[in-house]
Amino acid sequence: MKSASIRARTLGWVLLLFISVSGIIAWSSFHDATHEVEELYDAHLAQQARLIDSLLVGMDATSMSQVAKLRLLNTMEQTTLQTPDTGKSGHQYESKVVFQVWKDEQLVLRSRSAPSGQLTQKLQGYVNERVDQHIWRVFVLNQPSNAYRILMAERDDVRGELVSKIALRTLLPDLLGIPLLALLIWWAIGRGLQPLNQLAELLRKRDPRSLQPLALSPLPKELDTIQEAVNLLMLQLKELLAREQRFIADAAHELRTPLSVLSLHTQNALQASNPQEQQESLQELQQGIERTTRIVSQLLTLARLEPETEQQRVKVNPLKVTRDVLAELAPLAWQDKVELQLLNEEDTSWELQLEPGSLEILLQNLVTNALRHTPKGRRIAVHWQVTQEDSLQVAVIDQGCGVSDQEKPLLLQRFYRKGSYTGSGLGLAIVARLVERHQARLTLDDTPGGGLTVRITWPMGGHSQRVASC
CATH class of the missing domain: 3.30.565.10 (Histidine kinase-like ATPase, C-terminal domain)
Known part of the structure; x- marks a missing residue:
């Protein structure tokens, strides 16, 4: 199985690291943004609750009769209970932000979308409550200076929608930028590997019989190390071939004369006119064979004594x-x-x-x-x-x-x-x-x-x- 190229492997690892780090950063940013949004919405709930509390306290401080105060509260409630015209000046989230005003366990005032029942039994602070199949974020303002208990609430889907939009807008640039980034990284890696391609092309075009060192310059430090290793291998091969050629030359030099002498003794033995001359030629032939055998043995011994055969x-x-x-x-x-x-x-x-x-x-x-x-x-x-x-x-x-x-x-x-x-x-x-x-x-x-x-x-x-x- 053919392995992937260095370029593809590098691109894969870079993208994997980039997506992993970007995901961690995006998750952290999303978590921080969610927390800040929650804080902002909670602040708005508290601000609106205090505004209503200030309005009620101010109304109580006037010289209005109790009947006039009740009429004013009734008028305010009827106004908040009207269906807003979201097409003109209203907003679609108005129905998801509600309030209730309680006094002595009696509902004094509420917004149109607010449940008729009490949103929470908590006396002070923030709480999440499930009412009518929805989760509400409720802020309870209960001032000791007056008898009013104000409940400001917001449905969870308001915050959820905003958080989703923040997350989408945070991640969308990264998602759209990954293909472009991959192309740019692919191009950059190709530029970085160009010296390696040049070195490979030089080796492809090189004569197989040439053992001369490579001389590609300038090279990055990593490729320069590879070039030095290749040149060292070339030098070792050159020395090995030189030793082989020297052994062949030595063998040819030393065996030429003994073989000629053996051939001469053989001819003398074949052409001998009497048994005595033939016997003498055969003895000389045997001595020549022994000498040739000794030369071959010594040549092989010398060949075995090279540094690489220790x-x-x-x-x-x-x-x-x-x-x-x-x-x-x-x-x-x-x-x-x-x-x-x-x-x-x-x-x-x-x-x-x-x-x-x-x-x-x-x-x-x-x-x-x-x-x-x-x-x-x-x-x-x-x-x-x-x-x-x-x-x-x-x-x-x-x-x-x-x-x-x-x-x-x-x-x-x-x-x-x-x-x-x-x-x-x-x-x-x-x-x-x-x-x-x-x-x-x-x-x-x-x-x-x-x-x-x-x-x-x-x-x-x-x-x-x-x-x-x-």
Whole structure:
């Protein structure tokens, strides 16, 4: 299922937040407006009640006879009971605003629409009462200075209609403005995302074979971060392709000559005139196959030692691994009449945190390289020891012809061969790569009496000493 675009998602969230916040604000405004309207209407009820009270008190204060006062009250009541002409000077709400005047529990005066019965029994203040299927808001004015009890009342639908109009006029602009706001936000988001579209268009038009970094500027901070990440990925891909091309070039370079030699030995074996020549050619063919196999193995080992292929480290007993490697290489040493020695006691051992198999590869390459450069009857020694800096060090000591100081740095380069040596030139390069991966230190020293000593020192704290029990 295809997800919505960033533009649509952003618009949806913005509108949701806007409507939510606007709704809360509108509800608060509506609540405040309702309260203010209620206060205003209550004030009008009180004002009208006091006006009637003032009129009655003033009438009582005159020198009019009781009969004249009764006639005046009757005339006022008849006037208020007449049906108003709402078409000319009246208002449709007049019938919904009423009053009653009581004196000594007797109805003295009332408006036309007022119920004949008492609106409320409350003696003073505001109260809501249900009378004749309607809710009335009643204000009771009962002055201690006179006997009049004035009731001003207003039907609830008057206030309800006004509150509804206020709410509608409050919400209507928002309701009508949301579509227009959505269009404006859609346009604004599109303008804001224009750099992203430019970046996407640049990537679409880019040659798939091009690994050059992107250079789109200026960019917002967020897109600049994406561009940096893409450029970093391009650089990593470029390095990966370079490593692959280097491996292919190395393999082609190293396998071209051995394959040519194998082809030559095969032709010699096929064209041999007698069994002895054929046997010699087959032996040389076998040796060539072994050398080619060794080159391929070393090339694959070197390819595995790239930074991205780092493996989880495990505890390794270096003396045990050394004894196993020397036992494996003993037949080659016997064939060349070279003595292999481990200059460590059996009851002493250490532990190292190394990648699985790395120490075996390292020792095999060092000892094999020493075997090829050590004359018959000489010795190759391997010695583990703890240095003064509390680091663990292994030394592979041969009694060969040695190496000059100018050539020592070259030994660690790929495919470097010394003299007439016919190896692949990858052994010490693999050793150097393993040393680098484990943050160790490699040094090449002269062996007293002739030869080369390769020392590898593991970092401080990278080992722990352990003495075996008797």
